Amino acid sequence: MTTSARPKLRDRLAAERAEGSFHVTDPYRVGSPVQLSPLALEVVKRLDGTRTLSDIQAELTTLTGGTILPLDTLDGLVKALDDALLLDSPALAARIGGPVRLPSCVGAYDGDPARLRAQVDALFTAPGGPGLPGKPAPSPHGRLRAVLVPHMDYARGNVTYGWGFKELAERTDARLFVVVATSHYSPHRYTLSRQHFETPLGVCETDSSFVERLDAVYGPGLFDDPLAHVPEHSIELEVVVLQRLLGERVRIVPLLCGSLGDCVDDGTDPAAAADVARMVNALRAAEAAAGEPVCYVISGDLAHIGPKFGDRRKAEGAWLKQSEGQDRTILTALEKADPAAYFGVIAAEADERRICGLPPTYLTLAAAGPTSGRVLHYQQFLDPKGRESVSFAAAAFYD
Structure with a gap:
């Protein structure tokens, strides 16, 4: 995924705290559950379809007091969410669309x-x-x-x-x-x-x-x-x-x-x-x-x-x-x-x-x-x- 992409998380997903991490599930049972660290959850909150990965990187750098999260790490997280069908993306459309x-x-x-x-x-x-x-x-x-x-x-x-x-x-x-x-x-x-x-x-x-x-x-x-x-x-x-x-x-x-x-x-x-x-x-x-x-x-x-x-x-x-x-x-x-x-x-x-x-x-x-x-x-x-x-x-x- 390019740094100019604007990934969007699907609506109405559920997140529950579980022993220091967060368990994200899909009430529609289309996507697979994922475990997120608190920092990863901050990334996910910003996947609203308006921010690029570079935008998110800059916001998190401010949030963490100067710690820069590599773009490759952000890209890997987004890819994992897409593989789990938790993003509004072509992968989701291919799963639910068609005749x-x-x-x-x-x-x-x-x-x-x-x-x-x-x-x-x-x-x-x-x-x-x-x-x-x-x-x-x-x-x-x-x-x-x-x-x-x-x-x-x-x-x-x-x-x-x-x-x-x-x-x-x-x-x-x-x-x-x-x-x-x-x-x-x-x-x-x-x-x-x-x-x-x-x-x-x-x-x-x-x-x-x-x-x-x-x-x-x-x-x-x-x-x-x-x-x-x-x-x-x-x-x-x-x-x-x-x-x-x-x-x-x-x-x-x-x-x-x-x-x-x-x-x-x-x-x-x-x-x-x-x-x-x-x-x-x-x-x-x-x-x-x-x-x-x-x-x-x-x-x-x-x-x-x-x-x-x-x-x-x-x-x-x-x-x-x-x-x-x-x-x-x-x-x-x-x-x-x-x-x-x-x-x-x-x-x-x-x-x-x-x-x-x-x-x-x-x-x-x-x-x-x-x-x-x-x-x-x-x-x-x-x-x-x-x-x-x-x-x-x-x-x-x-x-």
Whole structure:
């Protein structure tokens, strides 16, 4: 790197002191962690895209009372940060850009295609499962508009996945699926991707026409966080199951939904938020112009309780039963397919149990406009030591 280069550190990295040094990590899990000395941290603080290495050298010489840090040392530090993908640089762009998003969840599921197919099949055939999907047939409940499924790893979400996806496989002829999913990494309300999604089962096409229509109607902002999709599991886990069920025929629209915490705090229906209203309108317009059946896949879980999530008590006993009761109230509201009623139940408890499926579920109900819902399965995962409990459900929505 030349002395005239102006390297820039990525935003939203985290630094923690650790035994006389600093541990820098990437919450997006794109870059590798690095250990920095206090002096190296002073260098890193100045990597803002406006300073050259010579500028930084001069500032540090003043800071240290005349000690000159060699430019080769500065260059080596910057190169190490770049190799760790912690800089906004061509190396980072090469990792996250391109037409295909690489899988990030292999390990949470099997990387071998044959074993992965068997793993997905077990979501249907394991004890308590619905069995493998049969031949498609019209639903007695009306046209299927959406399904709600978990995004827990397959081992814990298990047959709840199967209940939701069996309904999808048997009750819709759509091959275009808008996957509306919880965003776990980005602060943005909505983040879209143009990339296709690769898994061990192949490359799932992202429908570029639908994506561009969303972008045109919604307006600026949907691509402002290019890192949001890179580590995110909530779309990838659903894509794998869709690929197993429908093969190369499936296409997706990958839409991540950030928090509705501001609406919960204010006690105002999200419909009053300008960006939510724009997205509802954009989805409706994009679907109307699709020229083919469209089905929604809501990727979201229910309650997250226990010390892992900041609670002071273990997830056990009466609290688990109480939490299930609150979940059942939410699911009753879901069966009305009324986004305002659904939001109202969660807002009434101030989202104290961290219902991560709130944003994608609300948006889908508002945009797809189903008239009824049906809960297919419910489950509570409990860590044996009470450190955490996560609940989730499968549900279907019809008009």
